[in-house]
Amino acid sequence: MTDLTSLTIAAARDKLANKEFTALELTEAHLEAMDKSKDLNAFITTTADLARARAKESDARFQRGTAGALEGIPLGIKDLFCTEGVETTAGSHILEGFKPPYESTVSQKLRDGGAVMLGKLNMDEFAMGSSNLSSYFGPVKNPWKAKNRDGDLVPGGSSGGSAAAVAGHLVMGATGTDTGGSIRQPASFCGIVGVKPTYGRCSRWGIVAFASSLDQAGPMTRNVRDAAIMLTVMCGHDPKDSTSAPLAVPDFEAALGQGVKGLRIGIPKEYRPEGLNGEVAALWDKGIQWLKAAGATPVEISLPHTKSALPTYYIVAPAEASSNLARYDGVRFGLRERGLLGDSLDSMYSKTRAAGFGTEVKRRILIGTYVLSAGYYDAYYLKAQKVRALIAKDFTDAFDKVDAILTPTAPTAAFGLDDKQDDPIAMYLNDVFTVPASLAGIPGASVPAGLNSEGLPLGLQVLTKRWDEETMFRVCQVLEEAANFPSLKARP
């Protein structure tokens, strides 16, 4: 049955409908693959029994003719999504043991669509990171290996467990979340497709909050069509999230196959800084040629505030995080560190948070607290909000001239799990190409487009204007067809 893990979501959907195999067989094949790939550490929690029960329910719905859009499709859920009765940790010690009594809106929509959850995927603690090295539950390994070089590689982050599980054929697709690149960068590192929709497309309700004005959920899959299928199910208005858009959700799969003839593709000159990795630059040029050959017109554009995006992000995101993470106080859920008898409430808070949060999370809470503190608010936070407005305007102006923008997803391929990582700013630079779109709230996707000289995946990023994921998917599909990317085979 191992070949069941090689199928795309689209193919499995059709074969399930044709009764070529059952949902339970499909789930069992993936549970077996998960079992064989424990070395990747992609999952924090596995839910095999729940998965079998839900797969049986899917088979019953196939019998009754009431199958949903993702009926019987085995998926992984990032451990940032609250899942009813199933431990949800956000990759943090402070939430260890937390079993939400409710289901996040996005994972509920996937359940309602018939998807079968196989488990909760590992991630950087509170989605803060680009390597998965900050997970309390240990790093995830990238299923890709470099040619001619030993050692494990990071899967990227923060949705690194999601990316590794999809690339390694442990699941057919996974949910991710993206605050500054946390879907797109790991997708690029693991050679899969990752989509961050427009801010407001997916409800944030029930997703552990990091930076609320930036957080968006999205699908991670092995091809563009599967991402379109998953995203259509995940999106939609939710009154429980005031920033969820009350807009009709297009059938994103229906947008595929229209090609890019006549589209104008923006090539931002600021994304080609001096010192850009030569292989990344060459792949970007190839991508431009592929779109040109398919009938699109490349147009050089300028996004003048690009270089301000990362420092802006590292004010806005920590500021929001310091506020959002104030709730982890040892009172309502998760860890409580007791001090000496007679210790104050404040002391209990401080001890709990010192013991429960990891280094990077503490660092961001402290930065966020500082930039919001009296006397510094205007100089840092308000300033960043103004620069953010300028970054968003750069994109608005650009989309007057072009229909989509093509850039590299990340400045490098996956790096080594054991590479020394003690400079936070060097780590932040992983997201230099993804953060601007997050600040602007526009949709972005990463498509695997080629391998570097070490045989490691590199992705290209496609951006479009707000609410125009359909154009984004069209461009992605043309890139996918032209790239003919050598995806990993199911692991033996």
Next chain:
Amino acid sequence: MSLDNATIRRIATLARIEVPAAELEAAAAKLSGILSWIEQLREVNTDNVTPMSGGTDLKLPWRADIVTEGGQPDQVLANAPEAHGGFFVVPKVVE
């Protein structure tokens, strides 16, 4: 921008995160490095720019201020490290 130990101690108190004295120096160095890097934003002219305070361009909706899912104390308390008689238990706060 360089943060001294006293500033780190003050921020850590505001954030309710205990930072051991031995770690103050290292924390100050890392945070100062990040803040110095952030300072480059000062070069950007933001005169007459309206700050962007959220991620959406849509108008935020009003909603009725009513209880939607109340009356579930057991579920609310289910994950509490310590609960008693329908309440969260915390260290004594009144002398």
